[in-house]
Amino acid sequence: MAFISCDSSLKYEHFEAVNEQGWHYEKVLNFDIPTEDAKPKQLLIAVRNTADYQRANLWLFLELKSPSGTVLRDTLDCPLADDYGYWLGSGFSGLYLTEHLVKKAKIAQKGDWKLTVMHGMRQDTIKGIKEIGVFVKDVEK
Numbered sequence: 001m002a003f004i005s006c007d008s009s010l011k012y013e014h015f016e017a018v019n020e021q022g023w024h025y026e027k028v029l030n031f032d033i034p035t036e037d038a039k040p041k042q043l044l045i046a047v048r049n050t051a052d053y054q055r056a057n058l059w060l061f062l063e064l065k066s067p068s069g070t071v072l073r074d075t076l077d078c079p080l081a082d083d084y085g086y087w088l089g090s091g092f093s094g095l096y097l098t099e100h101l102v103k104k105a106k107i108a109q110k111g112d113w114k115l116t117v118m119h120g121m122r123q124d125t126i127k128g129i130k131e132i133g134v135f136v137k138d139v140e141k
Contacts (some may be wrong), residue, residue: 009140011041015048015133016117022125025118025137031134033113035067039138043105045117046133047078047098049087052130059120060132062102067111074104075120099135107136 016029035041049057058078063072078100081087089098092122117132 011035011138012134012136015041015131017019017131018096018129022127023129024125025121027118029117029132031115031117033107033115033136035107035136038110041066041107041136042043042139043046043102043107043115044076044137045076045100045102045137046113046131046135047080047100047129048131048133049096049098050074050094050128051087052069053080053126055121055126056083056085058126058129059116061120062105062116064102064105065090065114066107067109069119072105074102076100076102093131113115 012033014031016031043064045060045062056120057080060076060078062074062076063071064074078098079088080096080098087096089096091097115134119126119129
């Protein structure tokens with residue numbers, strides 16, 4: 001898990017809201033990620049949740065398509081609470097933010113990348129997830 005501050009390494013940031021009634025497993029979140037150079041970048045997924053979320057983690061199915069058409073499919077386990085039920089990440093007023101590195105994703109090609117995100121939980125519709133975000137930042141040396 002990584003935490004991003006306001007710095008020059010952040011190249012892209014965007015959040016998609018989840019339906020207030022819950023996130024159905026068939027609802028796909030789409031992100032268009034423009035890159036202006038071929039310098040290596042990291043992909044992070046951010047989760048904003050409330051205490052209404054009734055699990056300690058969130059499983060996500062990701063599909064990342066490069067400008068050349070190569071597709072990476074990955075399953076990401078996003079821990080949201082510790083073993084004692086305390087929410088991880090930062091937050092206040094009952095809204096929490098965690099950020100999760102997608103280790104297999106290497107963004108190192110100029111052009112338009114496409115990312116799709118679906119939840120992979122056993123319930124059809126989950127409640128308490130407010131937004132899913134994407135951060136792209138330069139790889140730190």
